[in-house]
Amino acid sequence: MHYTDPQTGLFHVGYLHNGAAGATTDDLVTYTDVNPDDPTFIRAGGKNDPVAVFDGSVIPSGINGTPTLLYTSVSYLPIHWTIPYTKGSETQSLAVTYNGGKYFTKLNQGPVIPGAPYGSVALNVTGFRDPYVFQNAELDRTYRSQNGTWYVAISGGVHDIGPNQFLYRQYSPEFRDWEYLGEWWSEPANSTWGLGTWAGRWGFNWEVGNVFTASEEGYDAEGDFFVTLGAEWGYAPVQPQTSQFREQLWASGNISTQRHGGVHFEPSMAGHLDWGMSAYAAAGKLVPASSQASLRSGAGDRFVIYLWLTNDHFGDLDFPVVQQGWGSSLTTPRELRRGHIADVVDNDLVSEVGSWRIVSSNAMAGTVGLSTLGQKMVREATHAYVSNATSSFSEVGRTVVSSPYGAGSTIAFSQSPDSRFYMMTASITFPALARGNKSDVKAGFKILSSEYESTLIYYQLSNESLIIDRSNSSAAAQSTNGIATDNEAGRLRLFDIKGPAETSSRVETLELTILVDNGVVEVYANDRFVISTWVWAWYATSNQIAFFHEGPDAVEFGEVKVHEGLVDAWPERSQ
Template sequence: MASLVSGLLSLHAKRQDGGLDYNSAPPNLSILANNSIFETWRPKAHVLPPSEHIGDPCMHYTDPKTGTFHVGYLYSSDNSSGAAAGITNDLVTYRDVNPDVPLFIEPGGKNDPLAVFDGSVIPDGINGSATLLYTSVSYLPIHWTIPYTKGAETASLAVTSDGGRNFTKVNQGPVIPGAPQGSNQLNVTAFRDPFVFQNQYFDEVLGSNNGTWYNVISGGVHDSRCSQFLYRQVDPEFRDWEYLGEWWTEPSNTTWGDGTWAGRWGFNFEVANVFTLSETGYGNEGKSSDFFTTIGTEGGDFPVPLQKSPDHDMLWINGNVSLSENGTIQFEPTMAGVLDWGSEAYAAAGKLVPASSQASKKSGTTVDRYLSYVWLTNDNYGQSNFPKAQQGWDGSLLTARELSKGTIPNVVDNSLVHEKASWLVTGHDNSTGTVELTTLRQCIVRELYSAITDDAQETYHQPARNLSSNADLDIAPKSKFYVMKASIDFPKSARGNDSDVKAGFRILESEQESTSIYYQFNNESMIIDRANSSAAAALTPGIFTTVEAGKLRLFDIREPSGSSKVETLELTIIVDNAVVEVWANDRFVMSTWVWSWYSASNKLGFIVEGSEEISFGNVTVYEGLVDAWPERSD
């Protein structure tokens, strides 16, 4: 049976990809005809356009009239550019807002003659319609390394009257006509990506009317700092915005702490989101310590020996909000971390998904949630020679993540917890010598997780076992579309800088290819080793096989008996053809591409290196995933 299924999958691949043989060595793919490898590595459970290029996620909103959620993204092809969207009522399956030409807004107006960059949506805006505040571009190029042309990026309005299929630009000039000049004539690095939000605490502290909208715009000041510029709605139709100052700045290319847990601030901020979180999800109760922001940073070299992008990092920050002595509102970070450690994962954008949305009602969720989508570029931000024409599409959005405040209880109060890092000590128990830690919690959106696990085509189980060396799993999926869940326990003796312990899994493995995912104790890192991941990389330029790595600390946990143990590593690995996402302990995500070629590259194995025996819990594989775009498959 297994050989029959494998054969059918191979025939399907040949039919879709012009007779290519995935049981033989690949050719140089860059000399093939356009679209000849369209299906070879295409994911099926992710948000991506029907073809061509996907860019930043942005402009999401829940339609208050229908309860549907709109996931927006920048889109470009040889003939057009702008923003497109998928609409969902369950956060599992999507339909294109415009099936034929996916754009709902494109450049070419008096405010945006050259480009439309990121923006965000007020769901109930002008005349009760969804209203988009977006970056209108009139001069290019724009980059933090070159002088900025005054007025190159402005903020303009567009309104939809047809449920989001088209956003019509408001017939007026930009509502924010460029970067603030200030008393020192600010020489900005950028001024883009307006993000709108409401917040009760802001209303109270600033004396605003209840329900006022605020807006942060990302950028920085040359040779000085990275910044978020804050604005407040002035009139009911959002045509005037009051500048409230740079509510958060960081000196250029400095670090949070020593940089281990959140890299560098870089030289320019991009795609800033501002929101408040509680333990259950989105929180708008007005606590000054509940504020979070996600930002993309440009230009900072990661200061630890990890293979993170030297140009782009996607970070999250939690902090306190207060009024300064001069009456301006200020944000002061208290912890910071990496939202996704993948070197090509960037430009996160999120939005409130209220309990009244269709998806929440269907799933029985009674809390407001904050969902964030992250972009995964597959050509190193346009810098590699990846065979995009032959593939016919490039890039994807990653699995939507629910963000909330997370806690780690019963952590032994030792040197591991006292660091300027991506967690805070928020509670002490002197009787047990433990603390409670707070951090950002990241989970796969619950609707999709349920759909993947409850409706799997096949479910495989591998019993728990202790291992002291590599071994094969007794199970193997028949395809490259699955989710694997597993847990790993390390002995206390594995901890230490001289530890040689590594443990994890081999995926997408055959005699010719294999990808290793493991935790390395001596530098507290999750690793995705792609050195032997792709037979196609040997002949085809632009297919990356570099190592991906990210920092994850496993704390010492006090057990009920009074003894302590190393925190269990809880892994969820999503394999959606070439997209691989590693989720760990509800606080770590690292996403990448694995360009396996051979049909036989679907085996799984254990990784155990070093002098210690490692305990693996039950391993479960849910095969099949879901088709996120069923109407495209018709």
């Protein structure tokens, strides 16, 4: 439920907690509760939402020019894609704020979208929730809408058919009526993008779908279409009320006009927004250049997104929420844009159906340009972690020639952090010979390490995977059930690159940013890959860092920089 208040320029971040709670930020780094005693700005219990309030999104200048929230009002539970859907259990309702987002007052009327669409036969939906409001110039032209019309994409699916997004258009100036435009995007149940290597499964039901357009500079009203979504799926037979698997995905493509006059979104590339098993429910919003954060940093219009990093298997487990007194976290916000990879050798690596598409070609050089989703930490966070560091140090890069298979080898840093709050940047270059030999060389870092426990983060060239090995991450896991120690992994292709001045090709360098925030570890790679996870290191001495290498081929580590301290995200809570 994020938005920029046009009156104050503050960015509002919303999250579900006994209803919906919220905070404001003027720098995307530090946050202030909208209400210090109770940050909840809307609760269930009204005539439209007697049971629950689910995700929604905000029109910044809505009814009477005030921020207007369109959210899912829930009248019946349980709701799950594995069980029959109760008609009318999810509707979409409006609420407005008159006090800068401290409270949202529900309109004294029924839902503005009273349930899933129906024609001659009502759709047997798996879900109908998480309305996402957006504006789009191409949809305005296609539907001959007034410029600046608002559209709503509602996430869900249809039993025995597959997941989809339902598209609506603003019908009245006061947003109280919405016109159904059709299922603008759907996929067959539990199907995959390509072979499923780069974008997992579309699943049976979609949640928290976001729609935006972007160019390489950031948010762009005339840019490429992008959609982010959470996909729910499982292996048959599926037990009722079991979460099974969830994946946080993205897709990009074009819209086309159908014979009946509607539009259809057709992906041309797709991937994981975050490969972490606990990363889900990404919610983003346009942060305009006029916002306080952007004015401070000099950023233009951009699309900023947050992810939910659950630590209790999406609410299926009691541990560790009961023990620690809180559950889950939001990850560091990210800027999304259209990414570009230049001077890529035109070989078999680029021809696969993946998380990229060819957008240019240089036949004489034998290279192509690729487009993908670009994502990285918001610039304000990166700057704050460097400029406010309590200590910063560097580790000289080195070339490691060979290491034994199985155990590998580690080279300890000459200095390691004193705490578990730091940002680390590094680069690793693999030789072209290793690709040709299909070598199983691995290289990366050992972090949160002591003689009792450690976590490995490494890239394995043979299967193009970036892996977080948590098998020895927590000594407490040996005596405490529920601490997750299974490995996390994601696919990242390092392409062959040949620049204009280069006589031979080379393997694309792996550029890493590793953020350690106590128990949360986020790994960013090459401005297009992220994997987030939890690491519950137990011993206070588990702060050491080391280079890690395994295999016969030489690997070159660049200089490593560590900035310790991070920033207190909630300074007023600490007073």
